[in-house]
Amino acid sequence: MTAHSAPHVGRITVAIASGKGGTGKTLVATNLAVAAARSGSPVALVDCDADAPNDALFLAPDAPQASPVEVPLPVVDESACTLCGACRRTCAYGAIRILGSKVIVFPELCHNCGACVRVCRPGALSERPARVGEVEWGSVGGALTAPAGVDVVTATLDIGEVKAPTVIRAARKRAAVFNRAVTILDASPGVACSAVAGVRDADVLVLVTEPTPFGMHDLELAVALGRDMGIPLGVVINRDGAGSADVTAYCTAQGIPILARIPFDRRVAEVYADGGLVIDEHPDGAAWFGGLLSAVRELAEEEA
Amino acid sequence: MRRVVFASGKGGTGKTTFTAITARLAAEDGPLVLADCDVEAANLPIALRATVTGSEPFAGGSKAVIDADACRGCGACQPVCRFEAIAADEDFWRTRAFVIDPWACEGCGACVPACPYDAITMEQSRAGEVHTAETVIGPMAFGQLVAGEDLSGKLVTEVRTRADAIGVEHGIDRMWIDGPPGVGCPAIAALTGTDLVMAVTEPTLSGEHDLMRLVTLARRFDLPVAVVLNKADLSASGARRIRERMAAEGLDLVAEVPFDAELAALPERLARGEEFAFPDTPGMDGVRATAAWLAERMGAGS
Numbered sequence: 001m002t003a004h005s006a007p008h009v010g011r012i013t014v015a016i017a018s019g020k021g022g023t024g025k026t027l028v029a030t031n032l033a034v035a036a037a038r039s040g041s042p043v044a045l046v047d048c049d050a051d052a053p054n055d056a057l058f059l060a061p062d063a064p065q066a067s068p069v070e071v072p073l074p075v076v077d078e079s080a081c082t083l084c085g086a087c088r089r090t091c092a093y094g095a096i097r098i099l100g101s102k103v104i105v106f107p108e109l110c111h112n113c114g115a116c117v118r119v120c121r122p123g124a125l126s127e128r129p130a131r132v133g134e135v136e137w138g139s140v141g142g143a144l145t146a147p148a149g150v151d152v153v154t155a156t157l158d159i160g161e162v163k164a165p166t167v168i169r170a171a172r173k174r175a176a177v178f179n180r181a182v183t184i185l186d187a188s189p190g191v192a193c194s195a196v197a198g199v200r201d202a203d204v205l206v207l208v209t210e211p212t213p214f215g216m217h218d219l220e221l222a223v224a225l226g227r228d229m230g231i232p233l234g235v236v237i238n239r240d241g242a243g244s245a246d247v248t249a250y251c252t253a254q255g256i257p258i259l260a261r262i263p264f265d266r267r268v269a270e271v272y273a274d275g276g277l278v279i280d281e282h283p284d285g286a287a288w289f290g291g292l293l294s295a296v297r298e299l300a301e302e303e304a
Numbered sequence: 305m306r307r308v309v310f311a312s313g314k315g316g317t318g319k320t321t322f323t324a325i326t327a328r329l330a331a332e333d334g335p336l337v338l339a340d341c342d343v344e345a346a347n348l349p350i351a352l353r354a355t356v357t358g359s360e361p362f363a364g365g366s367k368a369v370i371d372a373d374a375c376r377g378c379g380a381c382q383p384v385c386r387f388e389a390i391a392a393d394e395d396f397w398r399t400r401a402f403v404i405d406p407w408a409c410e411g412c413g414a415c416v417p418a419c420p421y422d423a424i425t426m427e428q429s430r431a432g433e434v435h436t437a438e439t440v441i442g443p444m445a446f447g448q449l450v451a452g453e454d455l456s457g458k459l460v461t462e463v464r465t466r467a468d469a470i471g472v473e474h475g476i477d478r479m480w481i482d483g484p485p486g487v488g489c490p491a492i493a494a495l496t497g498t499d500l501v502m503a504v505t506e507p508t509l510s511g512e513h514d515l516m517r518l519v520t521l522a523r524r525f526d527l528p529v530a531v532v533l534n535k536a537d538l539s540a541s542g543a544r545r546i547r548e549r550m551a552a553e554g555l556d557l558v559a560e561v562p563f564d565a566e567l568a569a570l571p572e573r574l575a576r577g578e579e580f581a582f583p584d585t586p587g588m589d590g591v592r593a594t595a596a597w598l599a600e601r602m603g604a605g606s
């Protein structure tokens with residue numbers, strides 16, 4: 001369907017997503033990144049939750065670099081504008097209005113597609129760069145991620161801006177340059193454009209859920225999205241034992257593999273609260289995330 | 305209409321739990337309207353077993369479609385697309401036709417006039433639904449976005465409009481809004497035009513980081529923010545950081561609610577059809593304190 005073809009040999013891109021927020025995406029993404037690095041695979045961990053990026057709180061790069069994400073925003077040269085209205089008519093987003101004798105561009109509605117500039121005959125429209133966010137990246141080395149290391153790339157949307165997908169795409173482009181054996185995408189919650197930008201073209205989709213009716217409801221939405229996008233998927237049940245919803249029965253009925261179970265354990269929440277890594281600070285952490293890594297690799301190989 | 309929106313930045317901090325229980329307590333003083341503005345994962349209608357009484361389709365934007373028979377494969381459309389949604393796929397050698405990736409297309413239509421063979425048209429997509437519902441607490445509006453659509457902010461605005469209309473219809477002047485996670489377009493649409501942002505946070509590094517992003521956003525809109533610290537006993541150092549931060553920022557820390565398994569399970573029990581029965585626990589005391597504080601701000605309702 002897309003230009004995207006089979007994954008590069010031996011390279012794998014894993015997206016971590018969920019419908020519901022707060023199910024444990026960051027927990028899974030950061031610990032899985034460490035597990036993969038320790039297994040000998042160089043990792044790029046991309047925080048695609050541009051609204052609320054938290055991966056770097058757990059895996060802080062030593063000397064991060066940053067680069068702004070800019071979009072082209074139309075500007076009007078009033079001296080050249082004939083008020084013909086072609087730009088307003090062509091804009092699919094209602095981002096251009098003509099008030100009195102002025103063409104007004106609403107940046108928060110504009111998708112920066114350039115259609116208006118193209119139809120402006122008098123050449124009164126041009127574009128200037130406008131900042132909407134930032135991509136930060138750097139390596140987390142040392143014993144924590146030895147031997148292979150983790151590069152952490154963070155997408156951060158500027159407060160008050162709305163173009164999270166643009167910032168997410170920029171972060172993923174930055175990570176693609178690293179070309180690591182394993183790329184882990186920590187996606188936004190939900191099922192809208194931000195989540196799509198985070199999981200698009202992944203080889204494997206890991207959906208993190210909790211066994212409550214809410215987690216269950218939102219998991220079904222995320223499964224539908226993943227299937228629509230044609231990405232092989234599996235489920236991680238977090239806080240296993242805390243709720244009454246039978247995620248296992250659902251997954252069995254749907255033929256969805258359960259990749260890992262992380263039990264409902266106050267100690268996990270405490271480690272996470274203080275910015276720690278469960279893989280090191282919980283006695284079962286290494287087994288959970290080592291097991292998840294193997295399950296993810298298996299799922300990727302099955303589908304390849 | 306006075307409106308309070310429960311928000312958090314980070315997901316899973318307890319927004320829906322606090323919305324549902326404080327609304328239930330507030331309803332004892334007078335009527336209110338509910339709105340679930342998380343249109344990507346609406347959970348308040350599940351917790352309150354909402355009965356849908358009316359639904360309206362939410363027309364989304366459109367997506368470009370290339371007619372493979374009309375396309376000559378010239379590629380004139382491709383450089384025009386800034387979303388990298390136009391590609392020659394693996395069948396191009398046979399079809400000589402470009403294809404649109406609907407997951408990438410943002411529906412701008414720039415490619416349509418670029419095609420010399422008129423092979424590209426725009427097709428309307430159904431982006432979701434806005435529902436009106438009844439609950440044990442009061443009338444509710446909520447929405448559901450079709451997975452993969454990119455208009456969640458616009459749908460949130462539609463839900464807000466519906467909730468306002470319900471208020472007018474029933475003569476109700478208080479609204480409890482369950483907000484979406486994040487600070488992007490759906491969060492902005494949920495916060496706009498409210499009177500109070502009730503931030504539900506947790507004593508985690510992530511919770512604090514995302515709370516401060518929410519506070520910055522709320523201040524951008526000149527909205528007052530009050531904070532509830534949920535699961536307060538999860539981390540002593542985390543709770544201390546939040547307290548210090550709130551004091552430094554001059555923000556009201558309305559209540560500290562210890563982790564409480566019974567309280568956390570309440571929405572789930574409600575979803576299974578049990579009656580509202582509040583646990584007699586320290587966690588519930590914190591929620592009652594929050595509700596009492598809100599009652600002063602929001603009034604009794606009419």
